[in-house]
Amino acid sequence: MAPSRLIIFDCDGVLVDSEPLAAKAYERVYDKHGMPGVHGGIIAQCVGMKQADIIVRIKELTGHQFPASADGDIWAETKVLFTEELKPTPGIGSFLETLAGDRCVASSSSVERINHSLAVTGLARFFGDAIYSSSMVKNGKPAPDIFLFAAARMGTNPADCIVIEDSPFGIQGAVAAGMTAIGYTGGGHTYAEHAARLTAAGADFVCADWQEVSRQLAGLGVPA
Structure with a gap:
């Protein structure tokens, strides 16, 4: 057998x-924390990574260091978009x-x-x-x-x-x-x-x- x-x-x-919605969430949260320029093209280079690795990759691509104290904001924004759309x-x-x-x-x-x-x-x-x-x-x-x-x-x-x-x-x-x-x-x-x-x-x-x-x-x- x-x-x-x-x-x-x-x-x-x-x-x-989910990927287009997840990209939108990252863009919104980075904007909220005064770090513009994190758009879909940036996030596309991170598809398949876990959040911690995405944050590292975004820093490599844009220079933006996302504050560790605000990590939960990413999921909070993502959850709202997922629930709705x-x-x-x-x-x-x-x-x-x-x-x-x-x-x-x-x-x-x-x-x-x-x-x-x-x-x-x-x-x-x-x-x-x-x-x-x-x-x-x-x-x-x-x-x-x-x-x-x-x-x-x-x-x-x-x-x-x-x-x-x-x-x-x-x-x-x-x-x-x-x-x-x-x-x-x-x-x-x-x-x-x-x-x-x-x-x-x-x-x-x-x-x-x-x-x-x-x-x-x-x-x-x-x-x-």
């Missing part, structure tokens, strides 16, 4: 179409309804943000407690830590895991973990070079919608 395959989903930009990525609900086998979430976001995102979009019921955050491991993406942690918790060999990711950092982490990597470009933050960058990062396949993901999974022996 062939080993069962575990499907590991990133959250932001894969399950939920967050949507699932197109077609993900139907995809998850028919997906067979084990699945989990492995995200750079905090557990609170992941759970809120899944709750407001109606996707929480598909994952139960199988939620893993980079806050649970030492190193964020592109390190493989979160994916290896998720596989261990789910009792699956890394070689039997398939990761679905929208960011080059996430793809690099999946590859480093020894997992099959599917790049996803169906979110609202996609751009002309998105697929090429995911391929360059090591994606085995790149899919623009969930129908194509289903076809690729079928080729890997996973009914979806």
Whole structure:
């Protein structure tokens, strides 16, 4: 009997179409603290990172040092936007309804943000407690830590895991973990070079919608 395959989903930009809203939140909060110029193009270079690494990267790109005492402001603003506007990525609900086998979430976001995102979009019921955050491991993406942690918790060999990711950092982490990597470009933050960058990062396949993901999974022996 062939080993069962575990499907590991990133959250932001894969399950939920959150990246444009998250970029807006960063822009608003940095403006609020007197640090203008943190726009979507800056945040696009941080997609896939956990918040602490995003703050470091923004400083590298703009010179702005966000005050540690105000870290909570970022999630507070993001939560307001998510509650009002967050949507699932197109077609993900139907995809998850028919997906067979084990699945989990492995995200750079905090557990609170992941759970809120899944709750407001109606996707929480598909994952139960199988939620893993980079806050649970030492190193964020592109390190493989979160994916290896998720596989261990789910009792699956890394070689039997398939990761679905929208960011080059996430793809690099999946590859480093020894997992099959599917790049996803169906979110609202996609751009002309998105697929090429995911391929360059090591994606085995790149899919623009969930129908194509289903076809690729079928080729890997996973009914979806």
